[in-house]
Amino acid sequence: MAVNVLYHQTVQRIEEELEWIRMAKVNPAHFAPLYKRYHEQIFRYIYQRMDDDEAAYDITAQVFIKAIQHISTYEYRGVPFSSWLYRIAKSELYQSFRDKQSNRMINVDTIQLGHIVDEIDEENDELNRKQLINGIAQLKEKEIQFIEMRFFEKRSFKEIGEILSITENNAKVKTFRVLEKLKSIVKSTREHELQKSKY
Amino acid sequence: MNFKKVNIDRKQITQEEIEQHQDFDKILESLKRPSLTKKHIVLKTMFYGILSFVVILGVNFHFSTHQADSKQVKSLDNSPKKFINAKTKPSGFVDEVNTVSENIEAKEHHTTKQIIHKQMEELAVPEIALDRKEELPKKSQLKPSNIELITEHPMLIPSVNGVQDGRLLYSDFIESPIIEIGEGYRVVSFNIDLQSKREGIAVSGNRFPEAVMHEFSLLPKSIEFTLTKIIIEDKVGTQFLAPSMRLNLIK
Numbered sequence: 001m002a003v004n005v006l007y008h009q010t011v012q013r014i015e016e017e018l019e020w021i022r023m024a025k026v027n028p029a030h031f032a033p034l035y036k037r038y039h040e041q042i043f044r045y046i047y048q049r050m051d052d053d054e055a056a057y058d059i060t061a062q063v064f065i066k067a068i069q070h071i072s073t074y075e076y077r078g079v080p081f082s083s084w085l086y087r088i089a090k091s092e093l094y095q096s097f098r099d100k101q102s103n104r105m106i107n108v109d110t111i112q113l114g115h116i117v118d119e120i121d122e123e124n125d126e127l128n129r130k131q132l133i134n135g136i137a138q139l140k141e142k143e144i145q146f147i148e149m150r151f152f153e154k155r156s157f158k159e160i161g162e163i164l165s166i167t168e169n170n171a172k173v174k175t176f177r178v179l180e181k182l183k184s185i186v187k188s189t190r191e192h193e194l195q196k197s198k199y
Numbered sequence: 200m201n202f203k204k205v206n207i208d209r210k211q212i213t214q215e216e217i218e219q220h221q222d223f224d225k226i227l228e229s230l231k232r233p234s235l236t237k238k239h240i241v242l243k244t245m246f247y248g249i250l251s252f253v254v255i256l257g258v259n260f261h262f263s264t265h266q267a268d269s270k271q272v273k274s275l276d277n278s279p280k281k282f283i284n285a286k287t288k289p290s291g292f293v294d295e296v297n298t299v300s301e302n303i304e305a306k307e308h309h310t311t312k313q314i315i316h317k318q319m320e321e322l323a324v325p326e327i328a329l330d331r332k333e334e335l336p337k338k339s340q341l342k343p344s345n346i347e348l349i350t351e352h353p354m355l356i357p358s359v360n361g362v363q364d365g366r367l368l369y370s371d372f373i374e375s376p377i378i379e380i381g382e383g384y385r386v387v388s389f390n391i392d393l394q395s396k397r398e399g400i401a402v403s404g405n406r407f408p409e410a411v412m413h414e415f416s417l418l419p420k421s422i423e424f425t426l427t428k429i430i431i432e433d434k435v436g437t438q439f440l441a442p443s444m445r446l447n448l449i450k
Contacts, residue, residue, distance in 0.1 A: 028227060035226065039217070040217050043217055047212065061225070065230060068230060103204040105205075107206045107209045
C-alpha cells in the first residue's frame with residue numbers, strides 16, 4: 001500500500017522548521033510558514049474524525065492558536081514538529097467532543113476498506129466489507145486510530161509512531177494486532193450469522 | 200463519547216477548499232484579544248479563591264473562639280504540682296461516668312461569656328461588662344483571702360497552692376480555675392452555680408475566674424456558690440462523678 005508522501009520528513013525539512021520555530025518564539029508572526037505547511041494536514045486529521053465541516057475548521061484554527069501560544073515550550077527531541085501539532089489537535093478534538101457531547105466519527109473509505117479485507121485474508125466481497133465496518137465500530141478508540149491512520153489516512157508507520165509518540169516498530173506491531181482482532185471479530189460475526197440463518 | 204457513528208465514503212474536501220479557509224492574520228488577531236475561555240478561567244479562579252478565603256476565615260474564627268475557651272482548662276489540666284496529698288480513694292463517687300462527661304463536653308460549645316450573657320438576658324438584669332478586664336480584680340490588688348468550704352467532703356477539697364484545712368488562698372485561686380483533689384486524681388470539669396447576694400443576679404458556668412471573680416469584685420464581703428457535676432479522673436483515666444459542693448469565697 002502506497003503511503004502519502006506529504007507526511008515524509010527529511011533532515012533538511014526538519015532543520016528548516018527548527019529555524020522557523022526559533023523565529024516564531026521571538027515573534028508569533030514568523031509562525032506563518034509553519035501554519036501554511038501544516039494547516040491542511042491538521043485539518044484533514046480533524047475532519048476525518050468528525051462530521052461537521054465548519055467545526056473542523058474552527059478546531060483547526062484553535063490548534064494553531066494554542067500552538068503559537070505555547071511555542072516557547074516546544075523543544076526538539078528527535079520528533080518532528082508535526083507530532084507536537086497532532087498532539088494538540090487530538091487534545092482539542094476530544095475537548096470538542098466532550099463540550100458538545102457529540103459523537104466521534106469514523107469516516108470509512110470503501111476502497112481502503114478493500115485493502116483491510118486483503119490484509120486480514122478475507123474475500124473482498126460486499127458481505128465481508130459490511131462485517132468489517134461493524135467490526136471497526138466495535139474496536140476501542142486506541143485501536144481505531146491505528147486502522148484510521150494506516151488505511152484511511154495512508155500514513156507510514158513512522159508517521160503513526162511520531163503522532164502517537166511510539167516507535168515505528170511498535171506502531172507496526174500494534175497495527176498488526178488490531179488487524180488480528182478485527183479478523184476475529186469478523187469471523188465470530190460471520191459464525192453467529194450462519195448459526196442464526198440455520199435456525 | 201460514542202464511537203458508533205460510521206460515515207462511509209464521505210465527500211473529500213479539495214485542497215483548494217481548505218486553502219480558502221487558511222487565514223493566518225485571523226489567527227494572529229485572535230491571539231491579541233483575550234479569549235473567552237481565558238476570561239472564564241480568571242473568573243472561575245477568582246470565584247473559588249474568594250470562596251476558599253471566606254471558608255478559611257470562617258473556620259479560623261470558629262476555632263479561635265472555641266480554643267480561647269478551652270485553652271485555659273487545658274493549661275490548668277497539666278499542673279500536677281497543685282495536687283494535695285490524700286491517701287484514700289474518694290468515697291461517694293459514682294463510677295464510670297464517661298458518658299456524663301461527654302454530654303457536658305458537648306454542651307461546652309458555648310463560651311462562658313456567652314452562657315453568662317444568655318442567662319443575664321433571660322433574667323432581664325443589667326448586663327455586667329465581662330469583656331472589660333479592667334473591671335475584674337487584678338491579682339496585685341487582691342489581698343490573700345480564703346475560700347471557706349461549707350459542704351465538707353474528705354476527698355473533695357478545692358485546692359491550689361497553700362490549701363490547708365479546707366481553706367485555700369484566693370490569690371492563686373483566681374488564676375487556677377480548676378479544683379484538684381488527692382494525689383493521683385484530678386478534676387476534669389465542673390459546673391458553677393452562683394447565687395449572688397445581690398438581688399436578681401445569677402451566674403452559672405464552668406470556668407472560674409470570670410463568673411465568680413466578677414461577682415466577688417462587686418460584693419463587699421463574700422460570695423457563695425455551688426460546684427456541681429464535678430467529674431474526677433484517676434491515673435488510669437477512669438472518671439467519677441463527685442457530689443456537689445458549696446463554697447463560700449470570703450474577701
